[in-house]
Amino acid sequence: MSVAAKPLFAFDNTFVRELPGLYEPWQGAEHEAPALVVLNGALAKQLGVDVEELQSWEGVAALAGSAVPEGAEPVAQAYAGHQFGGYSPRLGDGRALLLGEVIDTRGVRQDVHLKGSGATPFSRGGDGKAAIGPMLREFAISEAMHNLGIPTARALAVVATGESVARETLLPGAVLTRIAESHLRVGTFEYTAALRDEALLRKLADYAIARHHPAAADAPNRYLALFEHVIAAQADLIARWMLVGFVHGVMNTDNMAISGQTIDYGPCAFMDRYDLETVFSSIDHGGRYAYGNQPSIAQWDLARLGEALLPLLADAQPAAVEAGMEALRGFVPRYQAAFGAGLRAKLGLGGVVVEAAGDPALDALADDLLSLLQLQQPDFTSVFRALSASLRSDESQGARALFPDDVAAFDAWAARWREALATHGVEPAAAAAAMDRVNPVYIPRNHLVEAALTAATVGDLQPFGELLEVLEQPFTERPGLEAWAQPGPAEDRPYRTFCGT
Numbered sequence: 194m195s196v197a198a199k200p201l202f203a204f205d206n207t208f209v210r211e212l213p214g215l216y217e218p219w220q221g222a223e224h225e226a227p228a229l230v231v232l233n234g235a236l237a238k239q240l241g242v243d244v245e246e247l248q249s250w251e252g253v254a255a256l257a258g259s260a261v262p263e264g265a266e267p268v269a270q271a272y273a274g275h276q277f278g279g280y281s282p283r284l285g286d287g288r289a290l291l292l293g294e295v296i297d298t299r300g301v302r303q304d305v306h307l308k309g310s311g312a313t314p315f316s317r318g319g320d321g322k323a324a325i326g327p328m329l330r331e332f333a334i335s336e337a338m339h340n341l342g343i344p345t346a347r348a349l350a351v352v353a354t355g356e357s358v359a360r361e362t363l364l365p366g367a368v369l370t371r372i373a374e375s376h377l378r379v380g381t382f383e384y385t386a387a388l389r390d391e392a393l394l395r396k397l398a399d400y401a402i403a404r405h406h407p408a409a410a411d412a413p414n415r416y417l418a419l420f421e422h423v424i425a426a427q428a429d430l431i432a433r434w435m436l437v438g439f440v441h442g443v444m445n446t447d448n449m450a451i452s453g454q455t456i457d458y459g460p461c462a463f464m465d466r467y468d469l470e471t472v473f474s475s476i477d478h479g480g481r482y483a484y485g486n487q488p489s490i491a492q493w494d495l496a497r498l499g500e501a502l503l504p505l506l507a508d509a510q511p512a513a514v515e516a517g518m519e520a521l522r523g524f525v526p527r528y529q530a531a532f533g534a535g536l537r538a539k540l541g542l543g544g545v546v547v548e549a550a551g552d553p554a555l556d557a558l559a560d561d562l563l564s565l566l567q568l569q570q571p572d573f574t575s576v577f578r579a580l581s582a583s584l585r586s587d588e589s590q591g592a593r594a595l596f597p598d599d600v601a602a603f604d605a606w607a608a609r610w611r612e613a614l615a616t617h618g619v620e621p622a623a624a625a626a627a628m629d630r631v632n633p634v635y636i637p638r639n640h641l642v643e644a645a646l647t648a649a650t651v652g653d654l655q656p657f658g659e660l661l662e663v664l665e666q667p668f669t670e671r672p673g674l675e676a677w678a679q680p681g682p683a684e685d686r687p688y689r690t691f692c693g694t
Contacts, residue, residue, distance in 0.1 A: 201246055201255055202305060204264035204293035208375070211400055214393055215385065216268035221258020221290055221368075222311030222321070226355035229253050230325065230654065231332060231661075233349050236372060240297050240305075240349070247350065256370050257352040258290060258310030265292040265305075269313035273387060274380035274447030275497055277481055282387055284380060284447050285315030288323060291376060302404060304376055305349070308369040324364035325353060326646045329657060330690075331369055331458040333645070337637045337664040338455055343433045344426075345455040346373035365650060374454055377401055379498045380447030386501035398505055405452045414516070416505035421520045424495055426453025428524050431491045432531035435484075436539065437633065438464035438573040442474040442690065444482050444490045446497050460690035463636045465680040467566040467573040475689045488532075492524045533559065538631045539577050540610065541584070541624030545617045558613055561606055568602075571595035572680040577632035578670075583607070584614075584621040584628075633667035635674070639688050640681030 209216065229248060237244050246252050254260035261267060269286040276284075290313070292305045308331070309323025332348035339345050354366035377397075385394045402409045402419050406426075412418030430453050434441065441448070442460035450456045460474035469485030477483075482490060499506075499517035507513035533551065536559045537543055547555065566576065572595065579592040596603035614624050637660070645656040663677045670678075681688075 199243070199246075200263040201252055202240070202242060202262055202264065202293065202295050204262075204266070204295060204305075205302075206264075206266045206293040207302070207400070207404075208270075208291065208294065208304075209266045209268055212393075212397060214388070214390070215272075215381065215397065216270050216291070217285075217314045218267070219269045219290060219313050220261060220267055221307060224254075224257050224259045224354040224356065227253050227257035227259060227368075228353045228355065229256070230351040230353050230367065230649075231329070231657070233332075233336070233347065236347055236349050239299070240295055240303065240372065242295075253352055255292075256307075256350045257354060257368050258307045262292070267292050267307075269315055270376055270381070271315070271384055272378050272380035272447050273384035274378070274445050275383075275494070276443075276445040276447070277477075280383075283315070283384070284317075285384075286313055287316040287319050288313070288321040301374065304371075304373045306371045306373060306376060308371055309354075309366070310368050320358070322354075322356075322358045322366050323368065324358045324360060324650075325351070325367035326364065326650050327459070328367040328369040329646055329649055330461075330642065331371070333642060333657070333660055333664065334458050334461055334637055335371075335455070336661060337463075337667065338439070340665055340667050341437055341633060341636075343437070343439075343455060344430055344453055346371050346450075348372070371456075373450070373456055374452040375404055375450070376456065377405070377451040378447050378456075379449045379451070379494055379501070380445075381451075382498055382501035383446060386504070391504050394501075395505060398502065401451050414506070416502055417516055417520060420499060420502055420506070420517065421523065423451055423453070423498060424520060424524050425527055427491050427495060428527035429453065429531045430455065431488050432528055432535055434487060435532055436535040437636065438467070438484070440464060440471055440473050440482070440484045441487065442472075442477065442482055444487065444494060446494045449491070449494045449498075462639050462642075462688065462690055463574075465572050465574075465639065466570045467576075468570050469567060473688060473690045488525075488528050491528075492521065495524060496521055535631075536562075539628065541581070541614060541619060541628045542617065543627060543631070544619065555613065558606075558609055561609075565596070565599075565602060565606055569596050569598045574633060574636050575678070575680065577628060578634055578678075580607075580610075581625040581628035581632065584611075584625040629670075630668060634670045634678050635663050635667045637664060638677065638679070638681055641677065 234244050255262040267290045271285045273282050274284045290307045290310050312321030328351045335345050349370040352368045356366040357363040358366040385397050406422035409415050409418035448457040462473040464471045471484040472480045503513045506516045583592045645660045648656045
């Protein structure tokens, strides 16, 4: 008696069952010779998936979108979005498919999602394909974010399709398998609200509550509570971005997840030289999504979510608007509290108890450092590791060297910082150790990411493998990796990244 083979994924597809009208059933393009490029074995195990099965012909075909694994119900999700401030009523997955959902070994429901799997009904004339470089970029950056402790979608695999993708030149095609707690977006709510189907909007909101913010279910107004939970999650997320110098690059409403995870890594990068006006996206000519604008853009995007939820917030429109505005006003203090706490931790003052209204002296210390950073624009990541190193001895030349334009200003600030540590009873050695637990040595340095992607595009995956290995332990300084901790060479032109479409 033969034993039936175990399915590749143990799918349980609630989105498809519960939200008809918000997707189109679809299937990925067929590829004659898909080949596995990189596989996240640790993530596969967390999903309860057999790594060897993923590496089999059937597994690779499923990851490429060429075959539908048992239990999958592939769909292209529908959503709208404000892109660079302009509303597009029908975007949707133009080159992506949701295969289904699995419950991972921690009991968390996860989407298994393909990117670059071919054209869909939402492709808007695009080819629905992806090149290997952008897919590997998302793999590397999302794993870096995960290892930094920042909520994020993750990459399970990249599969080469064996075909060429026409962009500026012909490039090798690839499909990314992305794992996320869901792909519900602000744009999903915008799309549903535009249908003027309140019953469907209510079902979507109830689904989001059950899946992501179950505490909202017991609130007097569950939909207002949902809005408040999403605001809080996004305020905390953006603060985390800002604290490591991450620039998303395309903070359109269709790229803001209700879950509070970072999704849709396109023209993203980490800032080397500190500058609030840092822009990496090749199409962000006006700097709308610059590093320093990210908190205000997040609040703007959340306002669009509030507008979509208005029919559910109160029976009367004026009351709904006021309830939504009051919730939205909570974004700024929530963000400021999260960012302030994070910045204090980066300075070794994370254990200091601060009143809700803040500590004027510590607030001024942090604000003055940011002003000093903006004026002199040193490497953002290096500053905090140099500061912790300076606490281990009286030698502070490493930190001082990062502020050559006005060493006196740095010295005056550093004296205040040491005084603050002493005032709050924080020993220098303890502060240094605490700082090194939250300030990374290694981030995805742009020049090293580009070198790895360039090599991978011509078939050399060794630099990419080294990049992943370094980023796996971002807080642990290791001998022989000094080059990975250094910013790239100064360039005449700003560093630019592309969305890959």
